[in-house]
Amino acid sequence: MPDDLVFFLIQVLNGVQYGLLLFLVASGLTLVFGIMGVINLAHGSFYMMGAYIAFSLTALTGNLWIAILLGVPLAALVGFALETLLFRHLYCRDHLFQVLLTYGLILVLEELRSLAVGDDVHGIAVPKLLDFSIPLTGALSYPVYRLAMSLVCLAVATGMALLIQRTRLGMTIRAGASNREMVEVLGIDIGRIYRLVFAGGVALAAFAGMIAAPAASVYPGMGNEILIISFVVVVIGGIGSIKGAFLGSLLIGLASTFGQVYAPESAGMAVYLVMAAVLLWRPTGLFGRIS
């Protein structure tokens, strides 16, 4: 194969990989909105938190796998606590107060991070097991770690789809999204469902941060960056739609990767242009319910 074509295919792989990673963050955001009706600006901070947890625990234990195994339940616990302390008070409130509270939460989480680990940029070594590349042509190769990331993200996405579509818990979650009162009348503790969904969303975002850490770097602004891109994904896919979040993530992953390769000057704008185009065509996103 000519180098140009291989290069193009590598970019496609990179775009899909970034898109799948985005999906882990955006799916939590869209679920929390679709089910609880809460817009959570602090969702990106959970991604940042995950990366820093991975960094700290890897430094402590010397092993990324152990760091992830310990870190994900830790993140879920944080999500559980935040739901109990703060977010449950937001369900019936105007979006305005949700924006206000979650913005305050960003400030708190960022400064706690600054106090605990500092403001430096860090890197995490790729685990030895995956630290090699597949040679494609004489000059080009593809790192296995990125491939593994894509596979893990795909597995998580499939698991989530099965959970929501095929299990009793998933059925309850879907029911709660469409009619909260009815679910409560049927004797189901909706508060427990909300806590589970919220903790799950936090764990997913943190997990995304953990596996992304070795491929990129760990830096203070990473949470806000992914938050805003996730918003774009959710807007494109339609708020509350997992399917939409999946397609939106891939679209944005590809647009952003190709933008960086072929038009680095205006790469930052590429994803927003995609969003504007989708909005012109469908104001409620690809799979959005018409409100």
Next chain:
Amino acid sequence: MSRGAAQGAFVVLALAALTLFPLLADAYQLQLGAKIMIWAIFAMSLDLLVGVTGLTSLGHAAFFGIGAYALLVLSPEYAPANFWLALLVAVAAAALAALIIGLLVLRTSGVYFIMVTLAFSQMLFYAAVGSKALGGSDGASIYVRPSPDLWGWAPFNLANRVHFYYVVLGALALTYMLLHRLARSLFGHVLVGIRVNAHRMEALGYPVFRYKLAAFVLAGALAGMAGLLDAAQFGNVTPELLGWRQSAQALLMVILGGMGSLSGPMLGALVLTVLQELLGDLTRHWPLPLGLVIIVASLTLPRGLSGLWARGEAPPRG
């Protein structure tokens, strides 16, 4: 004393206090005062969307930043730009951008509107970061303050702190008067009607979309003026002026101060800016206590600070 008279007396007192402030203030306080008033203009313009029309925008800094960048573009490197021309261009550019962005974002509503306004301001943010001519991610400096030259006569000197303070005070007073009159006009009442029940307004025959767009453009133009003043005060124009933290900050002022009234956003601008200065003196980690204050306030003050002494239900939002 009737409510209107009490309010009028309060406005006159506040204006008198602001006018006399430079007699007592040192250089730092004077600068802080001007900064607070610029934030107050910005927050009031946002409140026209959030509190009056019921459109929660999280991208209002886009227009503030455009105003600031307008001054940067018009300023020659070693000579002053013309203040009046810069003001005209800043307001016109911000209004035009608001018209274009408004045509797109106003097709959405509710939480979509929040996310889409945020996304469009980020788009401009990245456009500024990517543009070498505008200084890229570091931004650029304006070395010479704009000169308010009118055919060879300059009514004031912006390099003089006291003059600058009074110019900002004038802009604040004009903004207040404009928005105050607007709130009592048919236009203002229609906007409130849209906030409470857009469908009913539509059924009554009002072109809701056009009213929303007009409010969006007006709010954008005023934000552009605030941005121009900010660039003229500090001489630094960076992409952060377009960024989402700038938008969130203004939204905080509106909500903390109390939305839907002109005094609310001004109070919010005062309290938040002073709070930040005080906390910033105490600790490098000032966002931590500030964040805690914001969280507590969002849970306990549904009508903002000005709601503490006003009774009754929170204003309805549709």
